[in-house]
Amino acid sequence: MKLEEFIQKNKASFREEKMPNKATVAFEKLLKEKLHPPKKQTVYYLKYIAVAACFAVIIASLFWVQNSEVSHNDKTALLANLNADSAGKRLEGVYKFNDEYEKEDEKIINRLLTILHKDENANVKIATVDALLKFPSNEKIRKNLITALENETTPLVQIKLIKALSILRENRARKPLEKIINNEQTYPIVKNNATLAMVEINQ
Amino acid sequence: MFGSALRIVKSREEAEDIVHDCFIKGFEKIHQIDDDANLGAWLKRIVINKSLDVVRHKKKMIWVEETLLLEQENILIEDDIVPTISVEFVKECIHKLKEKYSIILVLYMIEEYNHREIGALLDLKESTVRNQYKRGKEQLLALLKNKEE
Structure with a gap:
């Protein structure tokens, strides 16, 4: 038999070499290193996170600008109400401040204090006291x-x-309270309230 | 593929590394092959090329172009072998040959490349490949004959 013929006939046997099983483990490790390098993956995710963060910042900035515009517009409208000639409008402004404002705003508080001292409408003053109590x-x-x-x-x-x-347990209120209690022209119901308050403050 | 690499580099460890590297290379360049191309043949070609590179660089082996003509072209070689000879023994004898012969024999007889293709792979003239194949075959037959005797 010719050599080439022999090899041709037994080609399958000549080619039967198989990779050892341990090579699979090594290959998987190599695959991970080459095709799925963890560092690159992190960078890949970091890129997405960075892009997402940029979008978040842009959107947040837009909201912030929008909100600050809205709050500026709100404040102007509120001050307009507090300065209105109509007691109803002023009352509406005080209620709005009481309901919607969580932060102290000097301009608005100054206006409310002016109302407290000078407004001619008792209901507006009473509502203003409630509003001011938000910042004890x-x-x-x-x-x-x-x-x-x-x-x-x-x-x-x-x-x-x-x-x-x-409610504020304000010790410095004793003097005006005494004055009210001792004033003969004070309504009895006011005196009673003043006396109770005095007791409360002195406790 | 492992067998092809092993027959060329003659080292199991090196053959394993070559197959691994070629698979990785294959994955990375898989987009370069046409849809109707034979993926297995393509990968095998990469493995054989890589194995030859290893032989060239690691073993510092170079195939030298021969200027001699086929001086023994017309001499008939007695290439009959006994059919009872074992495949393992033939493999062993191929392994014993000098690399410049064993590689050409393997590429021609087992991997089924023709002389022209082998010349392209090894950067040799087809005539040089033919000469070296012939000499390699003679040496292999001599080794096989020793056993028979």
Whole structure:
């Protein structure tokens, strides 16, 4: 038999060499290293995260700009209401502030303090006391409530101020309270409230 | 593919590495082959080329072009072997040959490349390949005959 013929006849046997099983493990390791390098994958994800973060920043900025515009417009409308000639409009403004504003705004608080001292409508003043009580640690508000109590003559507003200062446990309110209690012209219901507040504050 | 690499580089470890590398290369360049191309044949060709590169570089082997003509072209070679001879023994004898012969024999007889294709792979003239194939075959037959005797 010719050599070439022999090889041709037994070709399958000549070609039967097989990779050892342990080579599979090594190959899988190599595959991971070459085709799925973990570092590159991280970079790949980081790219997406960076792009997503950029979008988030842009969107957040847009919302922020939009919100600040909205809040600026809201504030202007609120101040317009608080300055309105109509008591109903002013009341609406005070309620709006009470319902929607969580942060102190000096301009609005100044306007509310002016209302507290000078508004001719008792309902507006009473609503203003409630609105100002949202910021109990504001010293300016506390002092103005005390001053307002000293000057106030309308019984319903007096009662509201007395209750507010009682809630605030404001020691400096003792003097105006004593004055109210000792004033013969004070309505009895106001006196009663002032006395109760005095007891509350002294506790 | 492992067998092809092993027959060329004659080392199991090196053959394994070659097959692994070629699979990775194949995956990376798979987009380069046509849809109707034979993936197995394509990968095998990569493996054979890589194996030859290894032989060239690691073993610093170079195939030298021969200027001699086929001086023994017309001499008939007695290439009959006993049919009972074992495949393993033939493999062993091929393995014992010098690389410049064993590689050409393997490529021609087992991998079924023709002389022209082998010349292209090894950067040799077809006539040189024919000469070396002939000499390699003679040496292989001599080794096989020794066993028979």
